[in-house]
Amino acid sequence: MQLQDKVSVVTGAASGFGAGIAERFAAEGARVVVADINLAGAQREAEAIRSRGGQAHAVHVDVSNNDSMAALVQDILRTDGRIDIFVNNAGTTHKNGPLLSVDEATFDRVYAVNVKSIYLSVMHVVPVFRSQGRGVFLNIASTAGVRPRPGLTWYNGTKGAVITLTKSLAVELAA
Numbered sequence: 001m002q003l004q005d006k007v008s009v010v011t012g013a014a015s016g017f018g019a020g021i022a023e024r025f026a027a028e029g030a031r032v033v034v035a036d037i038n039l040a041g042a043q044r045e046a047e048a049i050r051s052r053g054g055q056a057h058a059v060h061v062d063v064s065n066n067d068s069m070a071a072l073v074q075d076i077l078r079t080d081g082r083i084d085i086f087v088n089n090a091g092t093t094h095k096n097g098p099l100l101s102v103d104e105a106t107f108d109r110v111y112a113v114n115v116k117s118i119y120l121s122v123m124h125v126v127p128v129f130r131s132q133g134r135g136v137f138l139n140i141a142s143t144a145g146v147r148p149r150p151g152l153t154w155y156n157g158t159k160g161a162v163i164t165l166t167k168s169l170a171v172e173l174a175a
Contacts, residue, residue, distance in 0.1 A: 001029030007080040009033040009072075011063050011117070012090030014041030017140060021087055026054030033076055035061045036090070063090045064112035069120040073128065082132055086125050088118055088162075089140040096151040107154050114158035118165050126173065139166045 008025045012018035014036035022032045026049045034049070034056050036042040042058035049056035059075055062068040076083055092113045094106045118139060129135030144152060145159030 003085070004029035006030045006084040007033070007076065007082050008085040008087065009035055009076060009083055010087040010089055011035045011061060011121075013087075014038045014045050018087075018089040019045050021089060021140075022056065023049060023052075023054075025085070026052070026056055030055070030085070031080060032056040033080070034058045035063075035072060037062050063088075063117035063120065064109070066120055066123075069117075069124050073124040077128065083125060083128050083135060085136045085138065086121055087138045087140065088121050089138075090117060091140065091142075091158075093152065093155040098151070099153040102154050110154055110158055114155070115161045115165070118162060122169065129173075137166075137169065139169075141166070 003025055006029070008030040010018050010022045010025065010032060013022040013032075013034040015038075018036070022034050022045060026032045032046075032049060032055065034042045034046040036058070037060065039058060039060040042060070046056040046058040057079070059072055061072040073083070090113060092110055094102050094110055121137070125135065125137070139162050141162040142159040144156045145163045148156035148160075
């Protein structure tokens with residue numbers, strides 16, 4: 001079990017890729033924090049993990065909101081004492097269509113969830129990692145960040161940003 005007793009936070013873990021990541025981490029022995037804006041879904045996923053013998057609990061978070069991310073980190077430190085792995089998986093998109101059809105509110109939401117969330121996790125989790133002397137970020141991007149698809153211009157841009165941010169964070173924080 002490669003992740004035995006590692007405290008692992010997975011955002012967007014109520015369904016999809018996030019749920020799969022949370023399940024795999026739990027199978028590898030991690031104590032998983034199933035974090036999602038959909039608390040009921042996160043609770044169902046945490047219960048499913050526990051029913052298979054894993055360790056998991058659900059936490060509500062809006063990854064695009066500073067206060068919510070700060071509360072997430074503080075809650076985890078209170079309950080688990082540390083954070084070993086933080087998976088930035090939460091994401092959203094817009095309807096596939098012409099770039100001019102995406103309204104500003106949708107654009108803002110896509111960038112807030114897909115890009116600002118990386119900024120907020122760094123601002124709140126890097127101090128924890130530094131005080132612990134270790135920690136891992138896993139940022140989930142998309143092939144859309146390297147091979148943009150028509151009709152998803154603004155989403156493609158967010159995933160390209162995630163790729164570049166991840167490389168830049170690695171260069172700056174790896175030491």
